[in-house]
Amino acid sequence: MTRDRSVDERISAWLLEEAPGQLPDRVFQATFERTRTSRQRRPLLGWRPFPMTRVTPAWFAVGAAAVLVLAVGVALLPRSNQSVGGGPGGSPSTTPTASPTSRPTPSLLPISLTGQVAFERTVDGNTDIYLMNLDRTGLIRLTDDPAFDGGPSWSADGSRITFTRGAGEARDVYVMNTDGSGQVRLTSSAEGEDAPAFSPDGSEIAFLRYVDPTSFDLYVIAADGSNERRVYHQDGPYAAHPAWSADGKSLFFNIDTTEATHIDIARLDLATGAVARIADDPGDDSSFAISPDGSTIAFQSDRPPAGLFLMDVDGSNVRHVTGSWTKGYPVSWGPNGEHLAYAQPDGWIYLVRTDGTEVTRWTQGGLELAWRPGS
DSSP, rough: HHHHHHHHHHHHHHHHHTTSSSHHHHHHHHHHHHHHHHHHOOOGGGGOOOOOOOOOOHHHHHHHHHHHHHHHHHHHSOOOSSSSSOOOOOOOOOOOOOOOOOOOOOOOOOOOOOOOOEEEEEEEHHHHEEEETTTSOOOEOOOOSSEEEEEEEOOOTTSSSEEEEEEGGGGGEEEEETTTTOOOOOOOOOSEEEEEEEEETEEEEEEEEEEETTEEEEEETTTTOOOOOOOOOOSSSOOOOOOOOOTTSSEEEEEETTTOOOOOEEETTTTTOOOOEEOOSSSSSEEEEEEETTTEEEEESTTTTTTTEEEEESSSSSSEEEEETTTTTEEEEHHHHHHHHETTTSSSEEEEEEEEEOEEEEEEEEEEEEETOOO
């Protein structure tokens, strides 16, 4: 008789003599079978994890007691409908696994303003132009082209939108209806165009054409794509949206000549070609917009205390509105002349009153945005 068999007999005898009636027979039998199986398993390649020791009756008693305690614990454990650890004999757990938590969207304050804003938004890697009400309802995707669509700008009557499509030298100026229909390409030059803007009467569109990385031309074209003409050339790398004066006789633009050490806002007389700086501050006065009545310029600047500013169209009466300096992030006036919409590096578009109060995070969007006139 083998040592293992002798141990089996001893454990069986002890369980029957010393602990009668304490556990059901099925627990005795299951305990015995499990201990026998584990004791009969041989190590791989003859390796033993522990050296052999002499087994005495006292060792048998201690081992059997431990087995009994373990069996009692197992018998008294509550049962669950779920399997543990994916083991056999049970159904897979249906409890959902926690997924990585993304950064929550900040809570947004309600907005009582009416009107609509056209803006860039990138979804699944593709940037298109969208339209949404100021109360964050009625989101509409106006363009759906694989190329980059951006830089929306409204006609004064709010009936059409001009924008650019493409990238680099393949970027051209387009127009479309406000529901996204009737998209027509107006330019097809070998250079890239950018920042189109309707004239006050809607008959013309001003835009930038990049000659090379360090210079650009300012053009005007009829809204039907005819009569394209260059009105200004600048040797300087920085340019922002051209903006029309209220009477349509002048264009405002950022002047940044190679000799200059900072960016300023200048005014071009279309009849004479004369250029005059509106402001000549040591800081950079970058992206800007003209108010609906043509009296005020909103602009971004790093002049102290930096951020979003207002000034009269002649460069006087400069006052700070809000924020910190964000070069290249555009501004758009509300039709009532009392609010501004502006983009920020955090990927959000904000609204603010012109007195600097009621700063509100509006929606996520790209750089370019335009508030619908008359809305």
